[in-house]
Amino acid sequence: MTSGSAPVTSPWFVRPPAGDHPARLFCFPYSGSGASAFSAWPAAIDDVEVCPVQFPGRESRLAEPHYGTYEDLAAALVEPLVSRLDRPFAFFGHCAGALPAFETAVRLAELDLPGPDCLFVSGQPAPHDAASDRMLTMTEAELRAELVSVVRGRGIEPRPDMVAVGMSVLLDDLAAARAYRRVEPVRLDCPIVVLHWRDDPDVTPDHLEGWRRYADSVEIRVVEGGHHDFMNAPDELLKLLTSRR
Template sequence: MPVDTGTSRWFLREPSPESGIRLFCLPYSGCGATMYRKWPRFLGDIEVCPVQFPGRENRFREEPYGTYEALADDLVEALLPHLDRPFALFGHCGSALPGYETAVRLAERGYPAPDRLFVSSQVAPHTGPQGRFLEMSDAELAEEVRTLIVQLGGAPRPDLVELSLDILRADVEANKRYHPAAPVRLVCPITALGWNQDVEVDHRLMASWSDCGETEFRVLDGAHYRFMDAPDELLDVFARDLGRPVNAY
């Protein structure tokens, strides 16, 4: 039986002691950690570690976070016991920004730094907030929730839509509140991922990530939700940018 480190609520499964490097994957707006269920657990020796935020799925009784800064404050402490080997952070759209804030907090507290921060389909922190979700009504957001639930392979039952809408609204409000005047430049490199069919965030709007640290830009084939299918092109980026053999999984 795995040892309870006191951080287990942040993970659907405890990170494995067999991994060579851990990729902590933060959930998309309105979603929980199960959104990564199509991803393999291991890419060679890279372990995919989906992170569970408060207020969703098995943590639905907890209050959702109010700001990305508050979320990062708690998340770095939850991650700390698992930073005993190389690691990286991944966030798509609304979760890219708390991913960045988490990297900032790790540096501020003198904790281990990520080998790399992967940000997908999101503008740099000091150039936002940006995106059509910010101006949507609850009815419009509910329709997006239904689409997302179907995309994840579920049935959009009214109770599930209502619960997910509450989470999505909280995420959208946190995004609205987040507008740092100037970015903190990270010590770790950044990979900024855009998608050539993305109508939510045009990849050409992501150039300012270079203000946040040494940044490599990559444009992948697909639309906004393509990442959830774990396309080989995305998995190859993780392996290549983390110095692992490509397609060794």
């Protein structure tokens, strides 16, 4: 298993590998969602290949068992990921998706494999503050209402069967979030860029300050929009993601 081997088709990635881009951006979805959260994102941004990651137990991998914990997810992702680390790359994780993105970067370092040139964190407090996520204390009725709101926000009328499947995925993902505990920060060698969505009522810039303990270079940037507006691939966000090439 080497980083120079040719990329292969894998259920972990919804798009086949492209060989003509000089860099890659691996995108980690938030709790209750899958790679389709990035369906509005172009396949490439300024010659950076966009690679949405598909976690087990949802969408095209619904028949597979849930990944379990963020640490298990990171460990399982390494083998399919490593064949795509043949060029510079970065990780982008939105909300709770930033946590397995971080754990994957930690795992790559532990295995002495190439690491990301940058970790982009979107709307998510640092690992040692992750237990403060408001969704972890919501009732199932509140979670269902939240899910329906997000689906409608994407221009889709939620059917009962769709909501039932979505709730099953969300509850399993929230169980993983509740089980996640990293009391002491682990510093990454790469810079971390933390994105605060200006209209996000639940995550403030102060909530994001904890990330400064995880790398020598940590920058907090404010972007226009609400918590889920990343799905619309706003130009401001895409330009920021490619500004560190």
